[in-house]
Amino acid sequence: MRVTSPIIDAVAIAAAALAQVGADPLTRPIVTDRAAEWLAPRPPVRVFGNTYLVGFGGLSVALIDTGDGLILIDGALPQGVVAILANVRKLGFAPHDIKYILSTEPHFDHAGGLAALARDTGATVVASRRGAEGLRSGRLAADDPQLGYDSRFPPVPHVRPIGDGEALRLGRTVVIARATPGHTMGSMSWTWRSCEARTCRSIVFASSLNPVFADGYRYSAPASRPIVDGFRRSHAVMARLSCDILITAHADQDGATDRFRTDPGACRSLAKASADKLDKRLREERGR
Known part of the structure; x- marks a missing residue:
């Protein structure tokens, strides 16, 4: 009997990736103590209608079949690219049919695999204007609360910027970009409708809304005011969205165990959890 565990399987994925790509700089593993958790293997699954998940236990990657090509959302870590494309194939789709790859944020855990995915599929990467700047540089922005970590990832040379509320149309699907700044000022969430018969x-x-920060960062500092204001706007946006099904960039967001949520008020709950964490941190910084 073969004994498996998320750690063993995640290591196997990384090893398989290295074996296939050799010294490929775009899929060279990014070392982090959470890689095994984030890349815990999961089979591809249909969410609803033409929407699928092809990612991992800790990092979500979505796939939309528009009828005229595929849309991928997020790219996880570089060493996860082989598994993402394998999951696409398991669903019966061809990776070269991926026309767009949408980015939630310019952080290594969600954007690390974008350069390799774009190269291997020929797809166009789409991000917010601030997000596009970060993807092209492969570096964190100067105002990023996590700048102290200096987390780098393979830069994405060609990125199509998209504005808040702008629609991306492909086949029978319209995806709307929803700016949700705070975690990064370039963070973008994505919304669309998926149908089965008449339903x-x-x-x-949803992009990450967690107010994470590196040592020494203070949300209460005057220079951080745009970040806090960005979070507040994002909380209001997320709470108002039409949200029958919620997929979070981190699949384990706020202790979730399901890969997506169908409970009423899921987006409002996500917004409230983020607001509560931010308020708690602000109180701690102010000594209250």
Whole structure:
């Protein structure tokens, strides 16, 4: 009997990736103590209608079959690219049919695999204007609360910027970009409708809303005011979204165990959890 565990399987994925790509700089593993958790293997699954998940236990990667090509959302870590494309194939799709790859944020855990995915599929990467700047540089922005970590990832040379509220159309699918700044000022969430026969659902792929920070960063500092204001706007946006199904960039967001949520008020709950964490941190910084 073969004994498996998320750690063993995650290591196997990384080893397989290295074996296939050799010294490929775009898939060279990014070392982090959470890689095994984030890349815990999961089979591809249909969420609803033409929407699928092809990612991992800790990092979500979504796939939309528009009828005229595929849309991928997020790219996880570089060493996860082989597994993502394998999951796409398991669903019966061809990676070269991926026309767009949408980015939630310019952080290594969600954007690390974008350069390799774009190269291997020929797809166009799409991000917010601030997000596009970060993807092209492969570096964290100067105002990023996590700048102290100096987390780098393979830069994405060609990125198509998209504005808040702008629609991306492909086949029978319209994806709307929803700016959700705070975690990064370039963070973008994505919404669309997916149908089965006459039943349709509003789906939200939410960017990270967690107020994470590197040592020494203070949300209460005057220079951090735009970040806090960005979070507040994002909380209001997320709470108002039509949200029958919620997919979070981190699949284990706020202790979740399901890969997506269908409970009423899921987006409002996500917004409230983020607001509560931010308020708690602000109180701690102010000594209250």
